[in-house]
Amino acid sequence: MSEGSAPQSAEQKKTDILGRIAHFLNLDIAKKAITKEETPSSEAKGTSNSGSTAESPVPDGSAEAPTPETVVTNKKLTAEEKAAILAGEKTFQEGITSINHIIAPDSMQIDFDRVKVSGMHARTFFVYNYPRYIDSNWLSPVINIDATMDISMFVYPIDNNKIMKFLRNKVTQISAQIHMNQERGLVRDPALEAAFQDAEELRDELQRGSEKFFHFSLYYTVYTDDEKKLDQLSKQIQGILGGRLVLAKPANLQMEHAYNSTVPIATDELGVFRNMNTSPLSSTFPFTSSDLTSNEGILYGINRHNDSLIIFDRFKLPNANSVIFATSGAGKSFAVKLEILRSLMLGTDVIVIDPENEYQNLCNTVGGTYLNMSLNSDQRINPFDLPTPAAGVLEKPGDILRSNIITLTGMVKLMLGSLSPTEEAIVDKALIDTYALKGITLETENPHEKEPPTMEDLTNVLMNITGGENIAERLSKFTRGTFSGLFNKPTNINLNNGMVVFCIRDLEESLRSIAMYIVINYIWTIVRSSLKRRMLVVDEAWIMMQHEDSARFLFGLVKRARKYYLGVSTITQDVEDFVKSPFGKPIITNSSMQLLLKQSPAAVEPLGNIFNLTEGEKYMLLNSGVGQGLFFAGSKHVAIQIIASYSEKMVVSTNPEDVLAQQNK
Template sequence: MRTTSNAFAPDAISIHPRALEVGGEWVASFAVTGYPREVHPGWLQPLLTYPGRVDVSLHIEPIDPVTAAGRLKKQLSKLESGRRHTSEKGRLIDPQVEAATEDAYDLAARVARGEGKLYRFGLYLTVHAPTEEALGDEVAAIRSLAASLLLDCKPTTYRSVQGWITSLPMGLDLVGMRRTFDTSALSAAFPFTSPDLPPPDPTSVGAPSGVLYGFNIGSQGLVHHDRFALDNHNSVILGRSGAGKSYLVKLELLRSLYRGVEVFAIDPEDEYARLAAAVGGTHVRLGAEQVRFNPMDLPIHTRTDGRRTAPRDALVRRSLFLHTVISVLLGSELEATERAALDRAITATYQRAGINSDARTWTRPAPLLADLASVLTEIDVELAARLQPYVTGAFSSLFSGATTTRPEGHLVVFSLRDLADELKPIGTLLTLDAVWRQVSNPAIRKRRMVVVDEAWLLMKEHAGAEFLFRMAKASRKHWAGLTVATQDTADVLGSDLGKAVVANAATQILLRQAPQAIDEITRTFDLSMGERQFLLSADRGQGLLSTGTQRVAFQSIASPTEHHLVTSNPAELAENPAESRETESAFVELDLA
């Protein structure tokens, strides 16, 4: 036994006040006496990944509930007594004492409810270096790193031997400088906890799947996420104007194309034109000359063999969809009598065009909105008069003919910039309907992504919000993912339908938030105080990626080529005016014969 122990023992130890010379190297030990108020999973990762040799030792001792309750009561008495004494003397309140008192009350409440336990936690560091001079540099670097983590390190002066032994894997704490931790804080300090997202298959040694979103702010690792590996493939992105929301959406869109995902994007500000032109996509500009969408078209699918099919209830579905269309056009919900009149008018309009319940008649040319208004004149004159601006008036150009475009291709972008503001909600609805026809085609099964940028344009209309909710619920069954991005958080979270759309998104991304909206964001996503402050002060492109059980802070990154395609910064685009010109749209004619 003596021979075995001597094999692991150093030849000699030279003791100095703040360091030891152990064998042929120098070591210095520190005890951590100050901690940040909040810690996150993997908060010790920077210490563990330090390029030099550093021993990180954690000593944990559980405290029985009876003793914990007594100590908390005594500590609360001390803090409360100090606060009252300060108040009686008319002195300024110490912010640190106030924070400590609040934390003590919160901790006592959690322990009393059985939501956690208390532990005595000691954190010690031992730095190694080949020479005494090198040790001084390593100590300065470690203390700077610890200070950046809000850790207060004290050297074990005149106790260097005890500090070194405490850092050895012997289970001996000869320094005894510990701090009380609760269960959640202790679990976050577990040495093998990582702030990175776990891979879908931990046993896989291959490259991570999914899309690269950026680098992890906590660990500097890369954040890869595959939304198609989750229970549903939907994503919601919330951020204030200028937070980098559209930049991140376009970056994810471009990298999804690399993986063979078919993408449809609804672009309210014509920001996707350069991206569509660069990758050979189709750019449809609503509001331009000869661009028409007929809302009365039946959902006819073309199979791979050229045959045209439709769902068994295609006529009924289109009739129900027309109720939504008319509600969005009129900007209000229809009364019961108006819905009944509209339903009779829709049926009569299709019958006059030779389309009835017989599926063989569904391939005939569909009637127009003007035909529906003409029939409504015979049933409900007032309702027909309200539709006149969209039939013969100033807003009729989008509906004045048969559909001229069909969304086909690996990337289809619908631009709404040329549409009047009054037509953008209905334009978004009609493009979503056209996209849904492609997504729900049972003859073609492939991964698809539908992007709705500035979704508040549709969410502010109740009928439009209902359509978006139904799409979010059903897209998973068709191997599609809906991406909802908006800067108007109040419109999304201020309604039950908006909250339902968020709840049906397994991937949730929060970028920088406005102070006026942060309270609602905090309640909806159950953010901690640290996450709340992070979202208020986040730089452009920084945000929180939540995948249900995991939440990670990241910074989006792009290559120079990707940045050129996805940026919408006017200053950068002004430097290359020739490259930032509007790209001619590519249209695909729809043969209704």
């Protein structure tokens, strides 16, 4: 044997293996094992076959011989070395806290039909039968039930080739059976024909690749704090599923395996599965319920999907605007008045345009200001008023005047029916000159501090402009004729109150759209003057949507409201007229909150196209009761039931029975 190549002893060989473990695993535990195996005696150094002891020679200039702790090798591991590494890894892993240790209960008592886990009674069920047809979201009532529950689903893909061969044989057998029955003159068997049709359809879909085949297992475990409640809950859930022809059984005598199958470790110990292709499998997707409950805001109603409360703050949405669509008597005004009453409690100012005198009782109850806009009323609004710039909002001197001139041009067009381009240019010039008479120009600083002109000033200016005489004559009924005084006097009202209602019921039909336009413009003037959390309710908005200029003005208000901390609620029962307007759909898309109550058959289709409603949701809207419908907030929507306490109902209800009961008190 050559010098320096003495054979290794068993101890050295073991040490070398452990050194390799330390190198490959880089674990301190392995290094400590190596150190422990070393002995301090000189026998650890170069023992020969003859038993003599000698220093292992180290060539000059070479590095010190490697110790077991610093062994580096490129040699391929032997089977013995691999076994040692695996044994070391197993020892190491046994000392690590795993997910099983974390989720393991304190105690577990297993009976034939239940499991008692850490003081809770649990029972696991498996689904063993499904109907021929199954609706989407069929599992939602179980998921949303108010109970503690674990649900596990296991999906096993199956090779399509195997299923295709089986289906081919099955179709052949069924077809042969049908022909035999026909030859014997037997009455046709609908079940046999349905099975043949289903098998053929599935074969076609599998062949096209539009469907795949799976084995599907569904287990659920329910938990209660006593045995009686466990039995009640078990029957309740079995009843819910049974109503959809989905049959489930408790996993008696296999309760431990069944319970383990619903523990979140993705292990199916029960192994009860049923055949299912892609379409019905997709209907089991469990995450379909929406929840609109937050820690801030007001109560809007009850979530009909899971009986949770719908509580949120509309001002937390991208914008605070809303639209409400419903037939007459469906509860839209009731819902809005509830929102108003509850919003006032949180410090929100509310302004209402009331075409039918529905809000007077609520306004008087909360101590608000009720303004009756009529020809005989003493309350007036001057449409020429200019807003005071809100603090922190930078506007150039001419911006305020220019914006108001555009608004007034729309008002004149609304009053006169229409204007030609030439007449519109004349009106624009006349408005600039009218303000100039009061010392207000596009260069005037703080124009709101000047006395504003009136409608009569405008007609006087028009009389002195070439081509303006005819326009002045047409406007004369608003300054000297039947409607004089209504829009031709200085403003004598203010909105410094929690709730202000503008009632336009007593106005002539031809004046309603004009009055709504002027009132909203005045409200917009006040809103721009001071930033404050406000809500503007425009009831019967279809009146404004009948005219392009008023519809455009309402859309502009909705689009800009967020900047001034304003939420606009647009309410209408005439859905068709609203959506036919070129500004109807833009108003809807610029409203983050929508409430759809009971609808007529004619209104369901256009709403279905706008809101992408399913057939089930359309059916719900057609058959909803009073105060029931769909509630949209941002990207979520739920079925809602609007509720009110007895005291709230007496204040906000316009039902004749409730009104008489209140008056007779």
